[in-house]
Amino acid sequence: MLKESNYIYEVYRCRSFSKAAEHLFISQPSLSAMVKRVEKEIGMPLFDRSCNPIQLTDAGRFYISHVEKIRQIQTEMEDYFQSLADGETGTLKIGSSSFYCEYSLPILLRAFRQKYPDIEIDLQETTTNQDLYRLLKTGELDLVLTSNHNGLEEMKSAFFRKEYLILAVPGSYAVNSELKDAALSFHDILLGKHRRKDCPAVSLKKFKDYPLVSLREGSDLYERSQVLFRHAGVKPKNVSYLDQMPTAYYLVYYGYGYSIIRDTTVHVVRQPVEGATDIAFYKIDDPMTIRDVCFYYRNSEYLSATMQTFLKYVGEIASAGAY
Numbered sequence: 001m002l003k004e005s006n007y008i009y010e011v012y013r014c015r016s017f018s019k020a021a022e023h024l025f026i027s028q029p030s031l032s033a034m035v036k037r038v039e040k041e042i043g044m045p046l047f048d049r050s051c052n053p054i055q056l057t058d059a060g061r062f063y064i065s066h067v068e069k070i071r072q073i074q075t076e077m078e079d080y081f082q083s084l085a086d087g088e089t090g091t092l093k094i095g096s097s098s099f100y101c102e103y104s105l106p107i108l109l110r111a112f113r114q115k116y117p118d119i120e121i122d123l124q125e126t127t128t129n130q131d132l133y134r135l136l137k138t139g140e141l142d143l144v145l146t147s148n149h150n151g152l153e154e155m156k157s158a159f160f161r162k163e164y165l166i167l168a169v170p171g172s173y174a175v176n177s178e179l180k181d182a183a184l185s186f187h188d189i190l191l192g193k194h195r196r197k198d199c200p201a202v203s204l205k206k207f208k209d210y211p212l213v214s215l216r217e218g219s220d221l222y223e224r225s226q227v228l229f230r231h232a233g234v235k236p237k238n239v240s241y242l243d244q245m246p247t248a249y250y251l252v253y254y255g256y257g258y259s260i261i262r263d264t265t266v267h268v269v270r271q272p273v274e275g276a277t278d279i280a281f282y283k284i285d286d287p288m289t290i291r292d293v294c295f296y297y298r299n300s301e302y303l304s305a306t307m308q309t310f311l312k313y314v315g316e317i318a319s320a321g322a323y
Helices: 002-014 017-024 029-041 059-084 098-115 129-137 186-190 221-233 246-252 263-267 303-322
Strands: 089-097 118-124 143-144 156-170 212-217 237-242 258-260 279-284 291-299
Touching: 002 017, 002 029, 002 059, 017 029, 059 143, 089 098, 089 129, 089 303, 098 118, 098 143, 098 303, 118 129, 118 303, 129 291, 143 263, 156 221, 156 246, 156 303, 186 279, 212 221, 212 246, 212 258, 221 258, 237 246, 246 258, 246 263, 258 263, 291 303
Parallel strands: 089 118, 089 143, 212 237
Antiparallel strands: 143 291, 156 258, 156 279, 156 291
């Protein structure tokens, strides 16, 4: 039964019999026959095969929801038995967005691996918060690092750091003269001057006539930026859409447009040459620019010793403000 449910879950996850069969290393006819056998036992179909991709029927949704509960129980059992170990061995599966996977997590995990060399880290890059939630809920991930808390309310969390969204503006823009008292340098951002309460903030309305460089729709930063523009009553003009935040930063640097970026971006991009005025930074006058970046994990009765070791390490890092 468990084997059959895992096969059916893979069909649901792939939304395709052929793709699921490839992942399971069995033939598509064999997989289809097994699913039909289960459907015959139940007395109704689990999948609506008239749709492309295939969709769950009402019975299928009920079936999958209970398979997920079984998988979670299995994960909790594994976590409990793993907790009997010493906490310095094991594997952790961590998922996050591209930015954190490429820039934040490698630095954190390098130091963690040096301290705990026998704990393996399986790092998975995922594009949407919905995918992160699903993978965490079903046990395919142990931890998720994100600043987007939507859908994760039922999970437990461990604070990692604060994140601020700031404006990056080409130094050639005339508006910089008007806002010179609020302008911040690259070094100001590195030192966290924008995080101080007495740091002056600016409105996005000041940039309504300038072209915007933005990440694509579907990213957390895109969604947050849209909220900020709505709050300011601004509809951006001549928007250029990109996949990576450092790329957006460099386009600002070369004068293609202004952008809303994470303040931690300055830690991973090239520093301007001394005395250069190619780019200016501003704090934005909206409290929505500030978010907690947290590690989320399942609200299970037991935590493996490996997980406890990692969460303790994250707590120490957060307290020290090292990242």
